[in-house]
Structure formats: structure tokens, C-alpha cells
Amino acid sequence: MDNFLLSFSLILPIFFAIFIFHALKPKSNGKPEKLPPGSFGFPIVGEAISFLYQNHDKFISHRMGKHSSKIFKTNLLGDPVVVLCGTAGHKFIASNELQIFQSWRPQSMQKLFRSSIQPPSSSSSSSSSSSTSITRETEKQITRAPGFMRTDALVHYVGIMDGAVQEHLKNHWVGKEIVNVHRQAQLLFLTLAGRFFMGLEDSARIEKLSNLMHKIMLSLDVLPLNVPGTSFYNGMKAAKEVRQEIQLLIKEKKTAMDNGAQMQDILSFMISRPDPSTGKPLLDADVADKVMGLLSGAFNSPSISISFIMKFLGERPEIYEKVRYEQLEIASSKQVGEALTWEDVQKMKYSWNVALEVMRLRPPTRGLFREALTDFEYEGYTIPKGWKVYWTVCSTKMDPECFPEPEKFDPTRYAIEGPPPYTNVPFGSGPRTCPGKDYARLQILTFLHHVVKRFNWEVINSDCKVLGGTNPVPYEGVHVRLHSSSV
Numbered sequence: 001m002d003n004f005l006l007s008f009s010l011i012l013p014i015f016f017a018i019f020i021f022h023a024l025k026p027k028s029n030g031k032p033e034k035l036p037p038g039s040f041g042f043p044i045v046g047e048a049i050s051f052l053y054q055n056h057d058k059f060i061s062h063r064m065g066k067h068s069s070k071i072f073k074t075n076l077l078g079d080p081v082v083v084l085c086g087t088a089g090h091k092f093i094a095s096n097e098l099q100i101f102q103s104w105r106p107q108s109m110q111k112l113f114r115s116s117i118q119p120p121s122s123s124s125s126s127s128s129s130s131s132t133s134i135t136r137e138t139e140k141q142i143t144r145a146p147g148f149m150r151t152d153a154l155v156h157y158v159g160i161m162d163g164a165v166q167e168h169l170k171n172h173w174v175g176k177e178i179v180n181v182h183r184q185a186q187l188l189f190l191t192l193a194g195r196f197f198m199g200l201e202d203s204a205r206i207e208k209l210s211n212l213m214h215k216i217m218l219s220l221d222v223l224p225l226n227v228p229g230t231s232f233y234n235g236m237k238a239a240k241e242v243r244q245e246i247q248l249l250i251k252e253k254k255t256a257m258d259n260g261a262q263m264q265d266i267l268s269f270m271i272s273r274p275d276p277s278t279g280k281p282l283l284d285a286d287v288a289d290k291v292m293g294l295l296s297g298a299f300n301s302p303s304i305s306i307s308f309i310m311k312f313l314g315e316r317p318e319i320y321e322k323v324r325y326e327q328l329e330i331a332s333s334k335q336v337g338e339a340l341t342w343e344d345v346q347k348m349k350y351s352w353n354v355a356l357e358v359m360r361l362r363p364p365t366r367g368l369f370r371e372a373l374t375d376f377e378y379e380g381y382t383i384p385k386g387w388k389v390y391w392t393v394c395s396t397k398m399d400p401e402c403f404p405e406p407e408k409f410d411p412t413r414y415a416i417e418g419p420p421p422y423t424n425v426p427f428g429s430g431p432r433t434c435p436g437k438d439y440a441r442l443q444i445l446t447f448l449h450h451v452v453k454r455f456n457w458e459v460i461n462s463d464c465k466v467l468g469g470t471n472p473v474p475y476e477g478v479h480v481r482l483h484s485s486s487v
Contacts, residue, residue, distance in 0.1 A: 033382040036082055038063065038073035046075025052221050052469045056366050057394040060085070064395065071379050077107060077223075081369075081388040084378065085395035087402065090422040092378060093370060093391050094429045104371035104388055108224040108232060112216055112239045113293055148196075148266050149435045151342075154442055157196060159339040161446050164192055169450055173482065178460065180477035181310045185303035186210050189443060193298035196439075198249060198291065199265040209245060209295075212238040217300050221469025239292070246288040267291055300471070301364035302440050305426070306447060307478040308362040309355055312409065313452075314459040314480055319354060319411065324452040324485070326350045331453060340446060348445045353411040355444055356419065359426040360397050361409065366470045367392040368428065396423045456485045 041047035050059055051074070063072050064085055071089070074081050084092060093101060105113070168188045173179055190210040194200040219235025226233050250271055257263060257272065270287050274280055313320040330344050370389040375382060383389065398406040402423040403413065422429060427437035434440070457480040467473045 036071045036073045036381040037067040040075035048076045060392050079388050082383050083390045087422040090391045101370035104369045155342040162339040182307040182477045185306040189302050190299050198267040212242050220471045243288045247284050250284050304364040309358045312358050314457050323351050327449045353414040357411045360424045363393045455482045457482050
């Protein structure tokens with residue numbers, strides 16, 4: 001944890017200003033409101049320190065027990081937040097996306113993923129809902145319309161991804177006794193994202209970006225104190241460097257395209273298409289911000305998932321053997337040196353069930369924030385316009401009505417059908433379901449195929465420390481001792 005008490009004393013005037021702003025902000029209407037039960041915590045900071053630095057599951061379960069198992073209120077750095085719990089809460093949010101809710105990020109994420117903070121407007125939501133000035137329509141065109149993440153495109157990625165995974169294992173795993181799974185998974189997944197999203201294959205530049213992005217991931221869920229010595233300060237410096245690297249790549253791509261080069265990647269698409277809302281080219285700074293967001297999605301959650309998948313497999317030899325058996329069955333149908341195909345990946349059913357079960361117990365994100373576009377009613381309570389809304393994974397993952405014997409690690413619970421709706425949703429649901437969920441699945445399974453063929457392992461730090469807040473990064477890494485496994 002940062003030395004936040006020292007930093008807090010330096011930044012106290014800012015918190016006081018936030019508190020005054022929110023205290024004096026007029027209500028959305030003059031009607032009496034029946035607010036949800038709960039506590040706003042301490043003046044100014046609310047319950048932010050507990051939310052960010054304590055065990056997240058305990059933070060949520062304690063308040064569910066004290067206030068309500070369905071809904072409670074809190075306050076995070078001056079932002080009133082209502083927490084909707086359980087499958088009903090998640091279904092309500094997913095069913096009302098874009099009508100009642102819009103996306104929202106905490107202050108730390110807003111600052112990290114925007115090259116400059118937009119000036120406040122008459123609507124608080126307009127300045128906080130987006131990480132860049134790129135419109136929602138443009139974002140949808142970038143991630144969906146060109147088909148970069150559709151199945152027919154992913155089919156063509158498999159062979160390239162297969163080769164990249166094997167090369168990564170050869171260069172960074174083979175011959176090593178101890179490996180930090182998390183850091184190596186970050187490097188692998190940024191290598192893949194660099195190739196598919198940016199057309200970048202320079203290993204030195206990729207490694208530099210991986211190290212910078214790691215610093216950003218460590219600063220996503222902390223007090224946004226830009227003071228030397230804090231992880232947020234380090235994250236802000238790293239974010240600036242990442243933008244510089246991406247903008248340099250943008251200039252290189254523009255020059256190449258002006259000279260007639262043909263490029264097929266998301267970054268090239270972004271800089272060659274005008275913003276449909278204005279008809280003007282997107283600014284390089286806006287493109288860099290959005291690419292940072294895409295990279296973080298392709299980089300952070302899959303590396304967290306792989307870290308804990310390997311941890312669970314290393315601690316459960318019987319599960320590892322079943323995954324390995326399935327993967328060797330697939331490998332036995334291939335010629336020597338023949339790459340995986342899309343059809344091979346679809347056969348990895350048990351391996352994916354293991355991944356789903358790991359992501360239930362160790363979700364790659366612990367919850368999602370939204371902002372209320374209007375006053376709304378839920379469970380008899382009024383949630384005012386402008387309040388932040390949070391849905392938390394831990395309120396369903398250990399619910400015995402959703403998952404019998406929830407403490408048990410049991411991949412077979414998904415053998416007949418997937419998880420119950422709105423329970424185990426590592427990629428979200430509804431209109432904001434992650435457009436890269438099939439890409440992430442492809443990454444995870446391709447990696448698993450080759451790592452279990454080559455190695456078995458034992459986990460060195462089973463009690464690895466994990467960050468609080470919504471972003472469960474194993475900040476000391478997941479370290480394993482490798483042993484060669486003959487095919």
C-alpha cells in the first residue's frame with residue numbers, strides 16, 4: 001500500500017474542494033427521496049480507503065450483512081455510490097444499459113486514460129463518462145464494425161497466435177527454473193495485442209510497453225494522488241510514456257500509408273477513418289487514449305486469469321492431468337509442427353470449464369461502475385440522477401443458489417450448460433459485453449495448450465498478495481517452479 005496518509009495530508013485541500021462541490025450540488029428534483037440503506041463513511045473520502053485497500057469481498061459482504069443483501073449505498077471520494085448485489089442487480093444493470101446507465105470510471109482511471117481532463121460542463125456525466133473525446137458511435141465502429149473481433153476474423157488469428165505462443169515459451173520459459181507467470185503472461189498478451197491491434201512486432205518496443213502498462217495496472221485502483229513516491233504518480237508517468245510511444249507509431253503508420261503501404265490492424269483503421277460524428281480525422285491524442293484502453297483490456301484481465309489458472313492447476317494435480325489429457329488428445333491429431341486451428345480450440349471444453357471456474361473464484365475484475373442518467377427506482381428506493389452504480393461479482397460467485405457447494409473447485413459444474421445467467425460473467429453482459437471475449441478465450445486456450453504440453457509446475461507463493469479495489473492484480477506476481485513434461 002502507498003504511504004497514503006502522508007500523501008493525503010498533502011492533497012487534503014483538493015478533497016475538501018470535492019466535498020464542498022458535492023455537498024452544494026443541487027438535487028435532481030425537489031421531491032423527497034428514499035435513499036438505500038448504508039453509510040457515506042468519513043467526511044470527504046467516504047469509504048474509499050476501505051474499498052481500495054481492504055479485502056474487496058469482505059468489504060462487500062460486510063455491508064450486505066449490515067445493510068441489505070440487495071442494495072446499499074456508500075461514498076467514494078465524494079461520489080455517492082449505490083451497490084446493486086446478486087443476479088437481480090446485475091440483470092437490472094445489464095437490461096437498462098444506455099437507457100438508465102452510462103459507463104463511468106473512477107477518478108484514477110479517468111486521469112490515467114485521458115491525455116487531458118475535459119473541462120466540466122453543465123452535465124457532470126458528460127465529462128466523466130468517457131475516457132476520451134471519441135464518441136460512443138466511433139468506438140463501436142472501431143471495435144465492432146470492421147470485424148476485427150468477429151469469429152470469421154479470429155479464425156485467421158489462430159495459426160499466428162499459435163506460433164507466437166510457442167515462440168514466447170521458447171524464449172522466456174524453456175530453460176528457466178522459476179517463472180513469474182503474471183509478468184510473462186503480460187508480455188505475451190501485449191505481444192499479441194501489439195501485432196493484431198497495432199501491427200507492431202518490434203520485441204524491444206513491446207517489452208517497453210509491457211513494463212509501462214504494468215505500472216499503469218498497479219495504479220488503477222488507488223487514491224488519485226499524483227505525488228512522487230505513490231503508485232499513482234508512477235502510473236501517470238507510465239501513461240504519458242505509453243501515449244508518446246503510440247503517437248510515435250501513429251506517425252510511422254501515417255508515413256507508411258502515405259507511401260502506399262497496406263495495413264490491416266485496428267490502429268491503422270482508426271487513423272484512416274474520419275470520426276462519423278464530425279467528418280474530421282481523429283486527433284492523434286484521442287487515438288492514443290483509445291488504443292491505451294484497448295491494450296489494457298487485452299493485456300490486464302487475460303494475464304490475471306492465466307496467473308490464477310496456472311496457480312489453481314499447480315495446486316490441483318488431478319485437474320492439471322485432465323487438462324493435459326484433453327490437450328494431448330488434440331495434439332495427437334496434428335502433424336508435427338502443424339498449428340492449432342479454430343476447430344481444435346472448440347474441442348477444449350474441459351480446459352475452458354477450468355478457466356471459467358477459476359474466473360468464478362478469482363474474477364479478473366471484481367465489479368463494474370456505471371452512472372445513473374436519470375432518477376430510477378430499485379427495490380423500493382430512489383437512486384438520484386448522477387449517482388454512481390456498482391455491480392459486484394462477489395455477491396454471486398459464492399451464492400449456493402447459483403453455485404452448489406460454492407467453495408468447491410468444480411469445473412464439471414459447467415459440463416452440461418454454462419454458468420447461470422448474470423452470475424459468472426468475467427466478460428460482462430448486455431450491450432456492454434466485452435467485444436474481445438472470444439479473442440481472450442482464444443488467447444487463454446492457445447496458451448494452455450502449449451504450456452501443459454511442455455511443463456508441469458509447482459506454485460512457490462501460494463499466498464501471493466493481490467491488489468484491492470476492482471482490479472485484482474497479483475502485484476508480487478505468481479511464481480512457479482517449472483518441470484519439463486514429455487509429450
